[in-house]
Amino acid sequence: MTSASAAPVGPGKTPPVTGDERLVHRSLARRSLARPEFGAIVGALAVFVFFSVVADSFLQTSSMSTVLNASSTIGIMAVPVALLMIGGEFDLSAGVMVTSAALVTSMFSYQMTANVWLGITVSLLVTLALGFFNGFMLTRTGLPSFIITLGTFLMLTGLNLGFTRLISDSVSTKSIADMDGFSSAHDLFASQFEIGSVKIQVTVLWWLGLVTLATWVLLRTRAGNWIFAVGGGADAARAVGVPVARTKIGLYMGVALCAWISGQHLLFNFDVVQSGEGVGNEFLYIIAAVIGGCLMTGGYGSAIGSAVGAFIFGMTSKGIVYAQWNPDWFKFFLGGMLLLATLVNAWVRRRAEASA
Amino acid sequence: MTAVRLTGVSKLYGNIRALKDVSLEVESGQITCVLGDNGAGKSTLIKIIAGLHQHDGGTYEIDGEQVRLNSPREALDRGIATVYQDLAVVPLMPVWRNFFLGSEPTTGRGPLRRLDVPLMRRTTRAELLRMGIDLRDVDQPIGTLSGGERQCVAIARAVYFGARVLILDEPTAALGVKQSGVVLKYVAAARDAGLAVVLITHNPHHAYLVGDRFVLLKRGTMAGSHERSGITLEELTRQMAGGSELDELSHELAAARSQAPEEAPGQQRT
Numbered sequence: 136m137t138s139a140s141a142a143p144v145g146p147g148k149t150p151p152v153t154g155d156e157r158l159v160h161r162s163l164a165r166r167s168l169a170r171p172e173f174g175a176i177v178g179a180l181a182v183f184v185f186f187s188v189v190a191d192s193f194l195q196t197s198s199m200s201t202v203l204n205a206s207s208t209i210g211i212m213a214v215p216v217a218l219l220m221i222g223g224e225f226d227l228s229a230g231v232m233v234t235s236a237a238l239v240t241s242m243f244s245y246q247m248t249a250n251v252w253l254g255i256t257v258s259l260l261v262t263l264a265l266g267f268f269n270g271f272m273l274t275r276t277g278l279p280s281f282i283i284t285l286g287t288f289l290m291l292t293g294l295n296l297g298f299t300r301l302i303s304d305s306v307s308t309k310s311i312a313d314m315d316g317f318s319s320a321h322d323l324f325a326s327q328f329e330i331g332s333v334k335i336q337v338t339v340l341w342w343l344g345l346v347t348l349a350t351w352v353l354l355r356t357r358a359g360n361w362i363f364a365v366g367g368g369a370d371a372a373r374a375v376g377v378p379v380a381r382t383k384i385g386l387y388m389g390v391a392l393c394a395w396i397s398g399q400h401l402l403f404n405f406d407v408v409q410s411g412e413g414v415g416n417e418f419l420y421i422i423a424a425v426i427g428g429c430l431m432t433g434g435y436g437s438a439i440g441s442a443v444g445a446f447i448f449g450m451t452s453k454g455i456v457y458a459q460w461n462p463d464w465f466k467f468f469l470g471g472m473l474l475l476a477t478l479v480n481a482w483v484r485r486r487a488e489a490s491a
Numbered sequence: 492m493t494a495v496r497l498t499g500v501s502k503l504y505g506n507i508r509a510l511k512d513v514s515l516e517v518e519s520g521q522i523t524c525v526l527g528d529n530g531a532g533k534s535t536l537i538k539i540i541a542g543l544h545q546h547d548g549g550t551y552e553i554d555g556e557q558v559r560l561n562s563p564r565e566a567l568d569r570g571i572a573t574v575y576q577d578l579a580v581v582p583l584m585p586v587w588r589n590f591f592l593g594s595e596p597t598t599g600r601g602p603l604r605r606l607d608v609p610l611m612r613r614t615t616r617a618e619l620l621r622m623g624i625d626l627r628d629v630d631q632p633i634g635t636l637s638g639g640e641r642q643c644v645a646i647a648r649a650v651y652f653g654a655r656v657l658i659l660d661e662p663t664a665a666l667g668v669k670q671s672g673v674v675l676k677y678v679a680a681a682r683d684a685g686l687a688v689v690l691i692t693h694n695p696h697h698a699y700l701v702g703d704r705f706v707l708l709k710r711g712t713m714a715g716s717h718e719r720s721g722i723t724l725e726e727l728t729r730q731m732a733g734g735s736e737l738d739e740l741s742h743e744l745a746a747a748r749s750q751a752p753e754e755a756p757g758q759q760r761t
Binding site (some may be wrong): 368 | 573580593594606608
């Protein structure tokens with residue numbers, strides 16, 4: 136039922152008699168093989184089995200909740216980054232933008248001695264403006280998104296450090312734990328709840344909500360159709376009347392919105408923010424999206440895939456701890472996983488196209 | 492009725508004159524063919540009609556009203572649909588999503604407003620069947636269709652969305668003989684349905700099969716404009732192929748041949 140669920144069919148192959156009868160022959164296996172998430176799900180199973188074998192405590196429910204919580208913080212950002220990638224662009228500023236969003240809330244509230252909800256609102260506006268800036272610059276200049284967002288990435292990194300030093304005279308913000316509205320904001324962005332005896336972070340709910348919303352948008356709305364189109368063939372999309380610039384700006388603002396959610400979690404999970412945080416995280420989001428089956432060149436991928444990608448990330452990062460290995464090895468595993476996932480994706484697509 | 496009329500249109504790209512003083516008209520239920528070699532200005536001409544570029548001189552009339560189109564959307568809103576050489580389809584997207592791209596029907600209200608997927612699939616299938624394309628699965632990526640099929644999908648799309656003027660950019664350029672025939676049949680079908688068709692091609696044989704009027708372009712200028720009754724296929728082919736230049740070329744080749752019949756291959760071997 137999705138844009139990509141069809142097993143691609145070569146032209147000129149055995150033309151049978153009537154429409155509906157012909158579809159019966161496409162087996163469930165064949166159809167699932169052609170879904171963008173397929174490679175990621177196989178990969179996730181492999182990683183799961185691997186750590187179940189090498190780490191005894193991996194299968195305990197408490198470990199699983201830790202894995203889920205770790206996955207969710209990456210997953211929240213992987214969703215809009217995947218959408219952006221389907222739309223054919225990158226955002227290297229996504230990692231530090233999360234920190235910027237947290238810093239704005241914290242410093243605005245503290246300096247103005249305002250209710251933190253006011254700070255949260257200001258942060259939302261500022262972050263959305265950053266996303267708009269990325270999209271606007273991209274569509275106006277026609278430069279590659281790699282360059283534009285690399286610029287924003289560096290500028291934001293500098294602004295984060297500079298402003299924090301200027302205002303609070305240290306590398307971290309002042310605690311806002313005793314300010315008005317802190318506890319309600321904490322509840323919304325960083326609380327925990329229990330299912331049975333398992334502690335789940337509220338970010339898992341945010342994550343699931345975002346994946347559901349993004350999947351709906353992608354597969355069942357006009358905007359979703361346009362996202363696939365601007366990534367798969369921007370010129371063609373423009374020629375049939377798709378608002379290419381607006382779609383891309385919207386995608387960048389989607390990244391900004393999620394960076395805002397993620398930033399509020401970062402802030403309210405503790406009560407201070409380190410101004411140098413977030414650098415390098417943009418790659419984790421991109422990795423999750425790619426492992427999840429998004430095509431680097433755009434036009435293909437899914438939000439669910441990005442969630443599976445984030446889950447693989449969570450399993451690997453925590454699995455290494457449960458296996459009692461030195462966490463230094465983590466990045467090596469992540470890199471290996473990325474290569475493997477991309478190869479599996481390419482292989483799956485070729486197979487699906489060759490023998491549907 | 493004259494659906495589209497260009498009079499003395501010219502276009503400059505910086506200091507390069509891509510088109511100079513070109514006139515063309517096409518009436519509903521007729522096919523006007525634009526013929527020309529590579530670089531003759533055919534693409535520039537359609538881009539002006541389709542609203543991708545604006546003309547610098549001359550006039551552009553739609554149904555007798557002078558216009559200046561600022562975007563492809565404006566052209567579409569006035570019923571002018573263009574089927575580009577690269578077909579303006581997104582290869583990785585399924586046929587039904589491509590068919591409705593940019594004009595998707597929706598159902599439901601507010602946050603539940605969504606694509607009317609059953610309608611989209613049903614319509615795509617039915618419209619393609621009407622053009623004689625029996626797709627096994629409208630879910631297959633459009634990139635997996637053959638060139639002729641894709642061309643027909645693009646034409647079917649334009650007709651379905653109520654185009655009154657259809658502009659076809661080299662629809663048969665990349666196709667084999669049989670597929671070209673299929674596509675030309677649909678071009679004729681679109682004409683019979685009352686559309687005004689502008690067919691861009693560099694194949695005079697294809698043009699003569701369906702055209703009512705022929706406009707020849709050469710290096711950005713109009714080299715000739717003929718009614719069907721006023722020109723034969725032989726003459727059209729000759730003019731298209733360069734006319735007097737072709738005669739010269741054949742003389743030169745003949746001369747070269749008689750001078751050195753056996754030297755060339757022998758020299759290459761050493």
